[in-house]
Amino acid sequence: MAPPAAPPSRARPGDFDAGLARAREAALGGRYREARTILAVIEERAWDNPRDLRRLAEYHGHMNRPVEAERCCARAVELAPDDARAHYDLAAASIAIGRIDAAEAHFDRVIAADPQDWDAWANRSTLRRATAERNHVAALDRAMAAAGRDAEARIALGHALAKELEDLGDHDRAFAVLKAAADARRARLSYRVADDVATMAGIADAFSAERLRGAPPPAAEPGPIFILGLPRSGTTLVDRILSSHSRVASLGEIQDFALALVEGAGTAQGKADLIRRSAAMDHAALGRAYRARIAERDPGAPFAIDKTPLNCLYIGLIALALPDARIVHVRRGAMDGCYAMYKTLFRMGYPFSYDLGDLAAYRIAHERLMNHWRAALPGRMIEIDYEALIADQEGESRRLVAACGLDWEDGCLDFHRNPAPVATASAVQVRAPIHDRSVGLWRRYETGLAPLADALRGAGIPLDYGR
Numbered sequence: 001m002a003p004p005a006a007p008p009s010r011a012r013p014g015d016f017d018a019g020l021a022r023a024r025e026a027a028l029g030g031r032y033r034e035a036r037t038i039l040a041v042i043e044e045r046a047w048d049n050p051r052d053l054r055r056l057a058e059y060h061g062h063m064n065r066p067v068e069a070e071r072c073c074a075r076a077v078e079l080a081p082d083d084a085r086a087h088y089d090l091a092a093a094s095i096a097i098g099r100i101d102a103a104e105a106h107f108d109r110v111i112a113a114d115p116q117d118w119d120a121w122a123n124r125s126t127l128r129r130a131t132a133e134r135n136h137v138a139a140l141d142r143a144m145a146a147a148g149r150d151a152e153a154r155i156a157l158g159h160a161l162a163k164e165l166e167d168l169g170d171h172d173r174a175f176a177v178l179k180a181a182a183d184a185r186r187a188r189l190s191y192r193v194a195d196d197v198a199t200m201a202g203i204a205d206a207f208s209a210e211r212l213r214g215a216p217p218p219a220a221e222p223g224p225i226f227i228l229g230l231p232r233s234g235t236t237l238v239d240r241i242l243s244s245h246s247r248v249a250s251l252g253e254i255q256d257f258a259l260a261l262v263e264g265a266g267t268a269q270g271k272a273d274l275i276r277r278s279a280a281m282d283h284a285a286l287g288r289a290y291r292a293r294i295a296e297r298d299p300g301a302p303f304a305i306d307k308t309p310l311n312c313l314y315i316g317l318i319a320l321a322l323p324d325a326r327i328v329h330v331r332r333g334a335m336d337g338c339y340a341m342y343k344t345l346f347r348m349g350y351p352f353s354y355d356l357g358d359l360a361a362y363r364i365a366h367e368r369l370m371n372h373w374r375a376a377l378p379g380r381m382i383e384i385d386y387e388a389l390i391a392d393q394e395g396e397s398r399r400l401v402a403a404c405g406l407d408w409e410d411g412c413l414d415f416h417r418n419p420a421p422v423a424t425a426s427a428v429q430v431r432a433p434i435h436d437r438s439v440g441l442w443r444r445y446e447t448g449l450a451p452l453a454d455a456l457r458g459a460g461i462p463l464d465y466g467r
Helices: 016-028 032-046 050-062 066-079 084-096 100-113 118-125 137-147 151-167 171-187 193-206 235-243 256-265 271-280 283-296 309-321 334-342 356-376 386-391 393-403 410-417 441-445 450-458
Strands: 224-228 248-250 303-306 326-331 381-385
Touching (some): 016 032, 016 050, 050 066, 050 084, 084 100, 084 118, 118 137, 118 151, 137 151, 151 171, 171 441, 193 356, 224 283, 224 309, 235 248, 235 303, 235 326, 235 393, 235 410, 256 283, 256 309, 309 326, 334 441, 334 450, 356 450, 381 386
Parallel strands (some): 224 303, 224 326, 248 303
C-alpha cells in the first residue's frame, strides 16, 4: 500500500520538488489525470537535469508508467553517460517494456563501473536462461568471495548465483546457495507470519457465508477483471493472455482497491479494526470509489485488469462492491508455487517467502481463505490452474475468455507478442512462448524442501497439481 500523502510543499510554484509533491498527493487521491498533467509539466522543466529526470522516472514507475520512465531514463543517460545509476535505472525501465538485450547491456555497464552494485548483479541474472556457453557463474563466485560477510551482497549475489546454477542443472549447489541467501534476507526482516495468518482468519470471520448472501448477483456488463492469487502462481501469464484481447486493457499491479477501501472505511486502529470497518461500510460507495479511480487511469478498453495478486484478501468485498467484476483466481501446485516464491528476490512485499516455515504457514492460511471464498461465493470465481494452462493453452485460454464474457480472438494465443509493458517479476518470462520447464521443478530439491512438504501434507494440501 502506498505511504500517506506528503504535506503540501512550501517551495515556490514551479519548483521540481513541489511539483512531485503535488503529483504524489493527486495520485494518492486517485486523481491520476491531474498527476499526469503535473508530471508532464515538470518533465519539460527537468529535461536538462539528469538527477531530476531519474527521480521523475522513479515516480513514473510507481504509477505503472514504464514507457514514460524509460523516456526519462534514456534522457538522463544521454546527459550523464558515465553515471552508473542512470544506466541502472534505464536497465530497469527497459525490462518493463521488453528491451531485454538493452537492459543487459546497461547492467553490464553498471557492474563494470561499480562491481558492488549488488542489485545490478541480481537483476542481470534474471534476464535470460544461463547456458554452458553464456553464464555469469564464475564472475558471481568471484564477487561473492570479494564481498565477504556483506549481508546485502550475500542476498543479491546468492539469489543470482542460485538462479544460474539451476539453469545449468547444478541443483544441489543451487539450493545450498539459495538457502543461504534466503536466510540472510529473512534475518534482516521484522516479520511475524502469525500476524498474516490471524488477518486471513479474521477476514473469513467478518465476511461469513451468511454475510455474503447479501452480495448482489454478478452483472453481465463490462467491468473490472481482478486477476489474483499467490505471487509466482501464473497471474502475469493470465493477465497477458486476457490483455491480448482487443476489448481488454491491463492496469498492472495497482493499489486502487486497497486505497479506496482505506479511504472509505475511515481511520482504523490496526488491521482487526480495518476488517471490522470494511464489513460494515457502504459497499456500493466503495465500488463507486474504485471505479472512479480506475477511470482516472484511462484504460482505453471496456474491460480493465487489476492484476494485484493479494487482492485475494478482498474477494468478499469485491463481490459486495462490484457486481460487474470478474474475479479470476490463478492456482498452482502447492510445492512448485512455494518454491517459485522462495527462490525469488522480491523488491518489496511478500516477507513470508524467505523461510520455509513462514512459507508453509502462509500457504496453509491462504488455502483456508480461498476455500472459504469458494464455499461462501459459489461460482463467483473463475479458477485457472497454471498447470492446466501449460498443458492445454488454447483450451484453457478459450475457457477463460468465454468466462469473462468475451468473444474469442486468436491474438490471445500469441500473448508473448503483446507489446504492452510488464512491471512484475515475470516480465522476461511472459515475453516467451509457454513452456513446462517449471512444472514439477520442486522435486529437484525434494530433500531441502522436505520441511515445507511435510507441513503442507500435514495440513491436507496436495503437493502437486491434480493430486
